Amino acid sequence: MSRRVVITGLGPISGLGTGIEPTWERVIAGRSAVGPIQAFDSKAFDCQLAAEVEPFSVREYVPKSYRKAIKVMARDIELAVVAAALAARDADLTTRGTANGTEIPLSYESPRIGAHIGAGLIAAELDELTGALVEATDEQGRFMYEKWGQQGMQHLTPLWLLKYLPNMLACHVTIIHDAQGPSNTITCGEASAMLSVGESLRVIQRNAADLCFCGGAESKINPMTFLRQMMTSRVNTSDNENPAEAVRPFCQTAGGTIVGEGGGIVTLESLDTYRNRVSRDGASASHPPYAEVLGFGASQSVNIAARNLEPDPEGRGIALAIRLALRDAGMEPDQIDLIVPFGIAVPSYDRAEASALRSVFGERLADVPVVSIKSMAGNCGAGAGGLDVCVAAKALAQQTLPATINCKQPLSGLQAGTAPSRSASINYAVAYNYGLGGQNAALVLKRFEQ
């Protein structure tokens, strides 16, 4: 009999806000975070929009004893460190990180804490690297390997490489919170964060940990990774004057996605150990668990014609992941009240997803709200699924649907049209993500009941 697993803390960080309260306010209001790019001069790109995280101070989220490590954190790492700290605070957890050197009893023993974090291919900071590269050029300004080996590379800080290893998101999080249990870094494009949540679920179910930090974070708001996104031909290049309406998932007028930034990390706990720690610590947890994680499924899409850079047109892979998650939860599609889709507003993706949803949910699909968070937060890459899980869990706890925006002409059969937030009876939600390259992950969440 596997253990029940609940989501107890939410740590979203995206253009929508830092922390669940501002994020939730914003999705209720239906206010897009898309705007002109602030981080670099984007005027030579066909798209000049992004959904960037508002400036934040990472120091506020890092214990004093560990602050010197901030200098070796790429932005992706900072985002994950902040998201994990937000989740721990929201869950009223005491870890070595939140205790900040004080002697408060910890919520869990360190070997019982795990971390599974989705990450992207982190881009080197171009100013830092190029500042060293220019030291290795000839009179014509050409790069010389010989000079690089002799002196150029000395201009990089000795720990340079460690800023950019994808597993450093999880490493810093495990060090800060002293999480010595199972830990992993999943790198499967936009499916990364949700696959990571699935990994944590399995680790807790098989009793290898009691608490896991899971989700993901990524920043593609720098010229190199932004360019790679442009190269995928998925980005909207015709709405630069119209940022708030640029991402129109499942709309007949969908014109491509917008690059977002951030993601989210949540705390997953075994329900039993959660109850124990709440009663033992006398911690009047400020809120009950948000949701129970009932099922998880993963699959691979194969689309040879598109070299696996978009889902197969029937959405077979996506449908399989959702079906597996439902089966794992022991549920029928008819029981689902909310779908939080990938929904990045790329027409071929939207059609594949719609086809997948039709094949899973059949006629009843028209009755199930489909709420894409990307319409407001853009596509947060490896972090996207983390943000989706945060919003879906909060919707279950609040019994409230977020607003859906930018979909005046929804694809047929989908309840994805523009609508304000409203109260609703939501007992079960499905969330899923597709990653560029073909990996799919789906989760079934349930409204928490004792």
Add this chain to the structure above:
Amino acid sequence: MGWVARTQHWYSNVSSNRAQQHPINTEASKPTESDKMNKRIVITGMGWVTPLGHDIETVWGRLLNSQSGMDRTFRFDASTFPTQFSAQVRDYDYRQYISKPEVHEGIGLNTAFALGAASQAWRCAGLDRFDSLDHERLGMYLGSGEGSLDFDNYVSTNLDGWNTESRQIDGASWSRAAAKKMTVVREIEQEPNMPLAHLAMEFNVFGPAYNCLTACAASTQAIGEATAMLTRGDADVMIAGGAHTMIHPLGVTGFNRLTALSTRNEEPKNASRPFDHTRDGFVLGEGAGMLIIETLDHATTRDATVLAEIVGFGSSADAYRITDIHPDGRGAIASMRQALDSAGLSPQDVHYISAHGTGTKENDSIETKAVKAVFGTHAQHVPMSSVKSMMGHLIAAAGAVELITCVLAIRDGKVPPTINLRSPDPECDIDYVPNQARDHRVEIALSNSFGFGGQNDTLIIKRFS
């Protein structure tokens, strides 16, 4: 035809070995946790692309002959780098292994290595001759690294975008230069999930697919997690392993700046010296190791030849520092203990340890300390060797390749050596199989991988019976 011949060679080795097999230690053959769950997970195929060759038997022969794969770096001009040598894959063309060349055009080296190793494993497992595979029950769990950086175009784009006065990149001139120089395929293929994407197209994989990138522990972790997925029933068959190269200018730069690499430029073949007093860092290798693993039920139903059984997996985080291993090896100890517990084994049951054994000062002494903590007095009686002394450190792919050597050690009753081990280090005082392979009966082998940042993973495999 070459494939058939090689597969037959494999079978003949297995059967001749079985004929002369020693009786199995009764302690070790007690039913394990996985037996009790009636879901045994077995290895039925394996393949690799390494600096010592591209097929199982050639590479294994070279390892048993104490051959080094190190040489001057030829992938780029490293002639003035602090480290000018590495263990590189030679004379390799992935196109001989694949059936859909058009979808793989322009792949990175990591994916090229992955395709070759996975094709070998696929054929070794007989999946090319098995028509009834349920491809929705076929999954992948890889620990693959990123693809090859388009270094020259990347560098010249950055230089074109550099504003010498502000000493910053000018976004507009950078992106104009990038548009001229960079190409879609080279950029997209750098994503670390591209080996998955290409294996999926080559083998029609529709089941669960993961890539984990936990530095040097990645492919050990991938195989362990793939095993857990099979145990849980998420798939019938998994392709598991890893592929990686960091033998490129920025990879070598990064490790040189960390002073992690050996700098014995005058003697590449003697440079990788795990556990030796004079060790001065690891040597970069590259390549891929891939396994086909499946539930025993599935393997039995399709009459597959079982190469070994996976019986234990442990995974932990040091949670200590990003630059240093915990001085007591607490994460490594936890990982080994978890693996032994999950296998229902005690340290005395283990006959061989494939060490992480990188050849850095810090790793080798702490790894030794951790093994002594877990194995107690038995530590002196278990041979433990590092094939990194011969094929270098394949980073994310290291663990998969090393697990394959464990399968072969069980098959042949031989353990590979740690070469270049001439001057003893008082802190490294157990049996590392110095310099020469050894005949040694192995029923159960344990393989360790420890990653930068404190990720630790351990696998235990057992002769199948």
